[in-house]
Amino acid sequence: MDNIRVIEVKRSVFESNDQDAERLRGELKESKTFLLNLMSSPGSGKTTTLTRTIEALKDKYRIGVMEADIDSDVDAKTIAATGVKSIQLHTGGMCHLDADMTRQGLKELGLEDVDFAILENVGNLVCPAEFDTGSTKNAMILSVPEGHDKPLKYPLMFSICDVVLINKIDVMPYFDFDLEKCKEYIHMRNPKAKVIPICAKTGEGIEEWAKWLSENIDESIK
Ligand SMILES: Nc1nc2c(ncn2[C@@H]2O[C@H](COP(=O)(O)OP(=O)(O)OP(=O)(O)O)[C@@H](O)[C@H]2O)c(=O)[nH]1
Numbered sequence: 001m002d003n004i005r006v007i008e009v010k011r012s013v014f015e016s017n018d019q020d021a022e023r024l025r026g027e028l029k030e031s032k033t034f035l036l037n038l039m040s041s042p043g044s045g046k047t048t049t050l051t052r053t054i055e056a057l058k059d060k061y062r063i064g065v066m067e068a069d070i071d072s073d074v075d076a077k078t079i080a081a082t083g084v085k086s087i088q089l090h091t092g093g094m095c096h097l098d099a100d101m102t103r104q105g106l107k108e109l110g111l112e113d114v115d116f117a118i119l120e121n122v123g124n125l126v127c128p129a130e131f132d133t134g135s136t137k138n139a140m141i142l143s144v145p146e147g148h149d150k151p152l153k154y155p156l157m158f159s160i161c162d163v164v165l166i167n168k169i170d171v172m173p174y175f176d177f178d179l180e181k182c183k184e185y186i187h188m189r190n191p192k193a194k195v196i197p198i199c200a201k202t203g204e205g206i207e208e209w210a211k212w213l214s215e216n217i218d219e220s221i222k
């Protein structure tokens, strides 16, 4: 598949990203589009999880995916193979997207054609947490090999996410990963965060994640 659109998104001209993000949330509400901002470290399983998520929900919603990276279009190609609309955003070397960069991507996706838009943010546990993209909900993935202490080291990321997916639970026997400790640390940062253990490789836990998404999408686009 060689027909992936690559959009070079430019840094916001707005002085206040927070205000612009609120504006974008209003625009999304108006067009009845739910935007999920999915964040994580590089390689924790965002694209694999999205492939499973799309399989579970593509008959229910019109899905569009924005893959943000510094370079390449490999993730957008992987997502396009699932049959949903997929575009690649290049950030010009930046390690996050702001609200206006997200808006530029959504324009290419076509808000009127999408009920459920997904932004796979740049792999990084620091910068993306500092910039509100205007998303309806934020989710992050922490994978087992990264260790259960990450909520202690990257507090902001865990504090802004509505859901934390704990991925790669199939490799738990090989790592000293304490799931209960991890949940405790996440809830220290964010008592309201929903924690869902998953294995994107086998599909375990995806049903619960898809259920949470459906409930939240239906609530926001009704
Ligand atoms: N064992 C195991 N491997 C997984 C699982 N989920 C993803 N992987 C593997 O982890 C690697 C990275 O997965 P990706 O889905 O590309 O991760 P990503 O977060 O999208 O990576 P970037 O976009 O580069 O930040 C791949 O080799 C996947 O096959 C899982 O549940 N278990």
Ligand SMILES: [Mg+2]
Pocket (backbone or CB within 6 Å): 046, 047, 048, 075, 120
């Ligand atoms: Mg990816």
